[in-house]
Amino acid sequence: MTALNFSDGIYLVDFEFHSAHGREGNLPVPVCMVVREWPSGRTSRYWQADLQQMGTAPFLTGENALCVAYYASAEMDCFHVLGWAPPANVLDLFTEFRCLTNGLRLGHGSGLLGALMHYGLPSVGGEQKDVMRDLILTGGPWSPAEEMAILDYCETDVVALDNLLTAMQDQIDWPRALLRGRYMQAVSCIQMNGVPIDAEALEKLQTHWVAIQDQLIADIDSDYGVYDGRTFKASRWEEYLVANDIPWPRLESGRLDMCDATFREMARTYVEVAPIRELRSALSEMRLANLHVGDDERNRCLLSPFRARTGRNQPSNSKFIFGPSVWLRGLIRPKPGWGLAYVDWSQQEFGIAAALSGDPAMMAAYRSGDPYLAFAIQAGAVPKTATKKTHEAEREQFKACVLAVQYGMGEASLAARINQPVARARQLLALHRHTYRKFWKWSDSAVDEAVLGGRLWAGFGWQIHTRDELNDRSLRNFPMQANGAEMLRIASILLTEAGIRVCAPVHDALLIEAPLDELDQAIVTTKSLMQEASRIVLDGFELGSDVKEVRYPDRYMDKRGAVMWNKVMKLIGEPALS
């Protein structure tokens, strides 16, 4: 397949738009659109009044036509609000530029200007772009001269697209590029839908947050005694750890490792660490004002697809409801008459590793439904009749070992995680290597491929150049993460095209919503399509999924954040979770 396949034409499209009422989180308001046919260069310009009167896009969007954009989810957002049928084929030169250059050091980033500069193509200056953006974001009204300037500016972007497509067309992996374009349409569906937020609770939190911080510290710190005013004292934390016999990782300097990742990791092993971790995280990271919530009380922000090196989405931590501290997820609440379901693949990374490596023991462990216990049985550490109840402690250690392998942990980190001697951790890691030899051989081959071939790839073409990346842990983990991202993309496509209302993708999960009387069926469909996505990515191997349902008037809550949520709600006079 090439660009020549589209007999009804190739249309380079760019919209200018701003958020409704100037509020982030609201749907976009299209200001103008410019369409340029490729390669003829015939160009059409449309102002917002023209656009609003059109029932369909003013260019062909069927099976034999191609719509080309840079960061196409934004253009598709405009299609949505204009009520236009989406194009059958979308090519996003942003996703293709990211895919072609992922892992390379780019001098000017991966925005449109960066891509143009990468190929040595002319572009408008970044300064002029900023001026025009600011003018558009005012939301109008614009003078005739300003209208003309905005349309001229919009046209420069389609001219840029023209040059870029000409430069990139022979490098594009067309069939898989169109699949990525299809995902950008799914992203648009998800962004338009957004996540329902309890706006009343959010407003109270925003109003009282500064005032309750001291009370919150006093409340939680009463069990620890580590705060001095609003300052967390490392020396007191060390005293607490000694008194409670908690071995804490240290830096090379000998000081305690105080980074949030360490707190998060230790909180998994030592539950008593969790509340103080949530408190530290809340005090340092929470920017409630940055959370993008529209007038319709839905959290909408750019999902930033393909931004991570693994190809995963990378939405802003402060703008996306799943970004800040987990306790804030309590703000997610279905609207009256609606329900939510959080559906995630069960042990996705383990399943991907098993299927892609073709390791029969690992695949059998996954299919058992409890891969951690199955691993312990396969390694001969527990009898074949062992269950989660009879051998809970052993299962936990083998689970930690599986996760350690996935995260690339060494024996010392694993020992700390399971609170066992290093010798035990070493033994567990050796058992993993012995039990899953085919997986390890495949994993070694991935590193060889990266080092010698200079590139790794996932099932649907996402790739990373690895000449500058010789981190063994990252290289080994890339196939699992990148194929997990491919799986999520395909599931998002299947679900949105099936009419399921997807609110958000969250790493290895999707949050969906439906009217209460349709929720059960929506969950069945979602699980089925997520299974199908796993079969597509893993050549027939099927991953199961788990579901967490929330029905109005209940709210969503991550169990790791429940204690903190309840403490905060108590302080602002709201009811705690039941």
Place this chain on the structure above:
Amino acid sequence: MQTQTTPKQTAATTTNGPDLKSLRLPANYGATLGVKKLLTNVLVGKPKKPQFFRTHASDEMTFPAMILENKEARESYVVVPEVAQEISELVRPVMLHAAIDRQNNVSLIPVPLPGEDGTRNPWHESLAQAVEHAKLKWIRITANMHAGGYDVYEAEGELPEPEWPAHDIDALVQVAFRGKIITSLDHPVVQSLLGKI
């Protein structure tokens, strides 16, 4: 223009396009690069006390040899028959058995052959029995000075079968005795043992 008061999904209505499965790329990393692990080290000797090991079940993975041991340097040499005849008091006939441990390290275990009368000393006999046992089971051995032989401990878990490298016994011997094959009485080790230097 669409309003935004209710959570209304605008489902994409594109066709399904090509069969998604047909777009899948294999994860056959390294398939065209031809990376393989080279056999660079083959130890010669009895496995260490804590080391579980297996021996190859095939007779083709054994190698009869005359061995000269330099105990001071903890080195073993293969001596060609013509030279061995001349220094028969310094060498002993052994059968080298291919062995492998749980970390996939390959070694050769020399098991002394019976003397002319067909008997072996108890240590050698018990080592031969252990090597035979290791053809089917993962074992480790420890010396029992009181009993005058080796105790054999069998692994209780269902451990996977060993993955043998694709090398024949000649290749293993070549690697194990690289630079340690005595083809002449002039070899410095022989000269030293004969007190000539």
